[in-house]
Amino acid sequence: MSSNLWGGRFSGGPSDALAALSRSTHFDWRLARYDIAGSRAHARALHRAGLLTADELARMLAGLDTLDADTVSGAFVAADHDEDVHSSLERGLIDRVGPDLGGKLRAGRSRNDQIATLLRLWWxxxxxxxxxxxxxxxDALLAQAARHPCAAMPGRTHLQHAQPVLLAHHLGAHAQALIRDVDRLRDCDRRAAISPYGSGALAGSSLGLDPEVVAADLGFSGSVANSIDGTASRDIAAEAAFVLAMIGVDLSRLAEEVIIWATVEFGYVSLDDAFSTGSSIMPQKKNPDIAELARGKAGRLIGNLTGLLATLKAQPLAYNRDLQEDKEPLFDSADQLELVLPAMAGMVHTLVFDTERLASLAPEGFTLATDVAEWLVRAGVPFRSAHEAAGASVRMAEARGVGLAELTDA
Incomplete structure (x- = not known):
């Protein structure tokens, strides 16, 4: 028996080339348990609508539980001829409960509303x-800040010395960006918490199934207001890809600073042996590979977002097969971050800061010039004049090869 979920109107099966192009189990299999969860909720909806008897529902749910356990254990996997996760699991269910009962589950749903729902559950x-x-x-950043509450360092703009700041304040700036990322994740979840289940291919079904009950069964806050939008939209995927890319960018900015700080020229930090690597030819090397990989993967996440947006930009309503391409970039972005985040946390937590060097460099580059200008302002000098006077002092100190503190009238 073919596992395809279509074919009655065709005189033959798909060509090998089409089957190979169409197959998606190599990446959508990670949605298998969400698919089974959706099938449980759908079976209960069919029962409430009078389309499954109590006995049929019980046998259907038992079959789905067995299929779930076999999927987890690896006893059941997608076959080479399965088109996608949905067709594979329907084949598995029919193997366990028979075609008469297993064949009833597909009533009132489409792969279109299924996959839109599963993607949200996964996300x-x-x-x-x-x-x-x-x-x-x-937390690692804030722990470092707590360990160095009074350590001064040179603050920079344009990568040039600007004003002295506290190391804790600088590290806290990176933490603030990440906390906003958490806010974005939570805000994105508010929109992802709406279930497309029950939208069918695009126009729902006439079987009297209650999408609100299915939504609640799956842990959603409600069901979509428009079935066409429910199956055809992927702004949730695009938003998720953006949030993941933004996290990658924020990690990359932190990583860039660690890379610079660990150079001999800066000498701000030392990397822990467990979170750095060496060279195959240069014995002295201690490389910030975690930071470099985080910086590199940020570009990959940006590319995933850009590619997904390009895929979505010109699709007419409703569902189009182009949407099969929404999952791999999103899965990849999540996978990469789940590798990067624990490594970055460990690296940051184990950084050793040279606070004496940081303090010695804090006033370098005439970073106290703004303080001089503001001292004059407190004495009643207009800021425009104070700025000019402080700038002239810097020019004079620079010409004499001294710092502002060593500058005299002589």
Missing amino acids: RDTARRVTSGVLDVA
Whole structure:
């Protein structure tokens, strides 16, 4: 028996080339347990609508439980001829409960509303794990800040010395960006918490199924208001890809500073041996590979977002097969962050700061010039004049090869 969920109007099966192009189990299999959860909720909806007897529902749910356990254990996997996760699991269910009962489950639903729902279920779980990882990095930053509450360092703009700041304040700036990322994840979840289940291919069904009950069964806050939008939209995927890319960018900015700080020229930090690597030819090297990989993967996440947006930009309503391409970039972005986040948290937590060097460099580059100008302002000098006077002092100190503190009238 073919596992295809279509074919009655065709005189033959798909060509090998079409089957190979169409197959998606190599990436959508990670949605298998969400698919089974959706099938349980759908079976209960069929029962409430009078389309499954109590006995049929019980046998259907038992079959789905067995299929779930076999999927987890690896006893059941997608076959080479399965088109996608949905067709594979329907084949598995029919193997366990028979075609007469197993064949009833497809009533009132389409792969279109299924996959839109499964993607949201996957994203909501994934976002929780990513949130935890982001908070771990923020916690590591704040722990370092707490260990160095009074350590001064040179603050920079344009990578030039600007004003002295506290190391704790600088690290806190990176933590604030990550905390906003957590806010974005939570806000994104508010929109992802709406279930497309019950939208069918695009126009629902005539079987009297209650999408609100199915939504509640799956942990959603409600069902979509428009079935066409429910199956055809992927702004949730695009938004998720953006949030993941933004996290990547924020990690990359932190990583860039660690890379610079660990150079001999800066000498701000030392990397822990467990979170750095060496060279195959240069014995002295201690490389910030975690930071470099985080910086590199940020570009990958940006590319995933850009590619997904390009895929979505010109699709007419409703569902189009182009939407099969929404999952791999999103899955990849999440996978990469789940690798990067614990490594970054460990690296940051174990950084050793040279606070004496930081303090010695804090006043370098005439970073106290703004303080001089503001001292004059407190004495009643207009800021425009105070700025000019402080700038002239810097020019004179620079010409004499001294710092502002060593500048005299002589």
